[in-house]
Amino acid sequence: MSKAIDFYFDFSSPYGYFASTRIDDLAAEYGRKVNWHPVLLGAVFKTTGGMPLPMVPLKGVYSYRDFERSARFHGIPYQRPANFPLATQTAARAMLWVREQHGESKAVEFAKAVYRAYFVDGVNISDTDSIASIAASQGLDTAAVIDGANSAPVKEHLKADVDAAIARGVFGSPFVIVDDEPFWGFDRFDQLEAFLKNGTI
Amino acid sequence: MSKAIDFYFDFSSPYGYFASTRIDDLAAEYGRKVNWHPVLLGAVFKTTGGMPLPMVPLKGVYSYRDFERSARFHGIPYQRPANFPLATQTAARAMLWVREQHGESKAVEFAKAVYRAYFVDGVNISDTDSIASIAASQGLDTAAVIDGANSAPVKEHLKADVDAAIARGVFGSPFVIVDDEPFWGFDRFDQLEAFLKNGTI
Numbered sequence: 001m002s003k004a005i006d007f008y009f010d011f012s013s014p015y016g017y018f019a020s021t022r023i024d025d026l027a028a029e030y031g032r033k034v035n036w037h038p039v040l041l042g043a044v045f046k047t048t049g050g051m052p053l054p055m056v057p058l059k060g061v062y063s064y065r066d067f068e069r070s071a072r073f074h075g076i077p078y079q080r081p082a083n084f085p086l087a088t089q090t091a092a093r094a095m096l097w098v099r100e101q102h103g104e105s106k107a108v109e110f111a112k113a114v115y116r117a118y119f120v121d122g123v124n125i126s127d128t129d130s131i132a133s134i135a136a137s138q139g140l141d142t143a144a145v146i147d148g149a150n151s152a153p154v155k156e157h158l159k160a161d162v163d164a165a166i167a168r169g170v171f172g173s174p175f176v177i178v179d180d181e182p183f184w185g186f187d188r189f190d191q192l193e194a195f196l197k198n199g200t201i
Numbered sequence: 202m203s204k205a206i207d208f209y210f211d212f213s214s215p216y217g218y219f220a221s222t223r224i225d226d227l228a229a230e231y232g233r234k235v236n237w238h239p240v241l242l243g244a245v246f247k248t249t250g251g252m253p254l255p256m257v258p259l260k261g262v263y264s265y266r267d268f269e270r271s272a273r274f275h276g277i278p279y280q281r282p283a284n285f286p287l288a289t290q291t292a293a294r295a296m297l298w299v300r301e302q303h304g305e306s307k308a309v310e311f312a313k314a315v316y317r318a319y320f321v322d323g324v325n326i327s328d329t330d331s332i333a334s335i336a337a338s339q340g341l342d343t344a345a346v347i348d349g350a351n352s353a354p355v356k357e358h359l360k361a362d363v364d365a366a367i368a369r370g371v372f373g374s375p376f377v378i379v380d381d382e383p384f385w386g387f388d389r390f391d392q393l394e395a396f397l398k399n400g401t402i
Contacts, residue, residue, distance in 0.1 A: 048258045057249045058372035062383060069402050073392050171259035182263060187388040191274050201270050 004033040008165050008175040010041040011088035011125060014067040014078070015186040017115045019174035021076050022189065024108070030196035032178070036108050038092035038158070039165045041085075041173055048171045052085045070186070077120045086126040090149055093158050094131050097148030098140065110138050205234040209366050209376040211242040212289035212326060215268040215279070216387040218316045220375035222277050223390065225309070231397040233379070237309050239293035239359070240366045242286075242374055249372045253286045271387070278321050287327040291350055294359050295332050298349030299341065311339050 005027050009016035027034045045051060053063040064080065071078030091114050099107035113134050117123035123130045128146060135145040148154055165175075169182060176183040176192055179199075183192045195201050206228050210217035228235045246252060254264040265281065272279030292315050300308035314335050318324035324331045329347060336346040349355055366376075370383060377384040377393055380400075384393045395402050 048260055049252075050257070050260075051250075056251070056372075058367070058370050059249055059251075059385075062370060062372065062385060065383070066385070066389075069392060073395060073402050166259070169259050169263060171257075171263065182266070184260075184263060184267070185388070187386070188267075191270060194274060201274050 002030070002032050003179055004035045006037060006168075006177040007034050008037045008039050008170045008173065008177075010039055010173040011091040011111075011114055011118065012085040013041065013173035014119060015070075016173035017078075017119045018070065018074060018076050018186045019176075019189065020112060020115050022186075023174075023176070026189065026193060026196070032196065034108075036095075036104070036111055037161060037165060038088070038095050038111065039162050039170060039173065039175075040088060040092060040158070042087075043162045044166060044171055047166050050171070054084065074186075077116075079120055079122055081118055081122050081124075083124050083126065086124065088126065089158070090128055090131050091125050093149040093154045094135065094145050096157050096161070097145060097151075097154050098135075100154075101144075101148065102140075106138075106140075110135070110140070113138055203231070203233050204380060205236045207238060207369075207378040208235050209238045209240050209371045209374065209378075211240055211374040212292040212312075212315055212319065213286040214242065214374035215320060216271075217374040218279075218320045219271065219275060219277050219387045220377075220390065221313060221316050223387075224375075224377070227390065227394060227397070233397065235309075237296075237305070237312055238362060238366060239289070239296050239312065240363050240371060240374065240376075241289060241293060241359070243288075244363045245367055245372055248367050251372070255285065275387075278317075280321055280323055282319055282323050282325075284325050284327065287325065289327065290359070291329055291332050292326050294350040294355045295336065295346050297358050297362070298346060298352070298355050299336075301355075302345075302349065303341070307339075307341075311336070311341070314339055 007023050009020060023034050054060040068078065068080065095107050095111050098110045114125055117130065117134050118125045125131065131149065132142045132146055136142045168177065172184050174186055178195060181195055191201055208224050210221060224235050255261040269279065269281065296308050296312050299311045315326055318331065318335050319326045326332065333343045333347055337343045369378065373385050375387055379396060382396055392402055
């Protein structure tokens with residue numbers, strides 16, 4: 001059995017969202033499983049000196065255009081959210097809690113629902129009530145998810161996961177590592193596929 | 202006749218080099234000409250707060266790997282240069298002078314020779330003697346090219362071109378503008394081609 005693919009993403013990242021709509025199918029085609037790792041770009045940027053795209057002069061304006069054009073080009077539903085970027089700790093912690101309690105596949109379903117809520121339905125996913133609603137839509141116990149997401153162990157867990165990601169060289173979203181080969185960006189999915197197919201590039 | 206494609210690049214940019222090996226053929230396929238615009242990323246970064254990729258923590262290490270992998274993936278000859286990044290004023294000014302004296306196609310041949318010298322043959326193109334050798338290899342009058350590149354009008358010309366590029370929103374290399382639609386990065390050449398083909402995305 002081939003090793004699982006590590007898929008790192010921030011819930012506030014449009015390119016991470018685009019990748020989230022493709023990664024499972026792509027992996028399955030080559031007999032791989034995917035481990036989904038929510039990370040916090042804010043913490044990553046403290047290491048790299050990066051900043052959210054919309055805040056970068058010139059690049060920010062271009063980025064908004066590129067998000068929409070890339071979505072159309074790849075046929076992915078996308079609606080520019082009113083609040084962007086935003087804090088994703090609660091969403092990430094809730095996902096970790098769902099995984100602990102209900103396993104990977106339920107956690108991935110939850111993550112996809114969070115992404116859809118944000119990038120398709122315009123929901124402000126930094127808001128705890130919104131995360132509660134998304135949890136409810138997935139048949140989860142709302143109060144338990146929010147309590148779990150706010151619990152000290154889950155907070156510690158996310159912090160440790162983000163530190164581990166940075167230690168592996170993760171500096172953006174999406175970021176995929178397969179057999180120690182790193183791929184940054186949805187626009188490297190063509191190379192990722194070639195690597196999955198041939199084991200080398 | 203369709204409008205020409207504006208192709209902006211820095212001679213020290215690997216992705217700009219990759220793009221330089223494809224842009225003319227791609228444009229020709231869709232009945233377009235290409236206007237080649239050497240720019241200085243150093244000047245651009247003063248506006249955007251950007252910095253050369255190798256200097257960015259984590260991203261820098263990844264970038265070197267991505268340059269080599271992308272070259273292999275696209276079948277483009279590439280050898281990591283010992284001096285990277287480096288100053289490209291002399292190369293850019295020499296290209297402008299060649300265009301003034303000998304026209305666009307000779308200038309583009311010269312630009313391609315500069316890129317090859319740097320990214321295939323490992324020549325330090327920040328060095329005036331290297332630019333002179335490249336000029337000689339293109340059948341140009343070496344002393345005239347160097348004198349021209351160092352002349353006040355050519356220096357002013359490059360400065361005005363870089364300012365104009367920034368004013369159009371150019372913030373990286375390669376950067377392509379076609380019918381006012383901007384494309385940043387060699388990894389947007391798939392979208393660029395779709396746009397050239399369909400006039401929209």
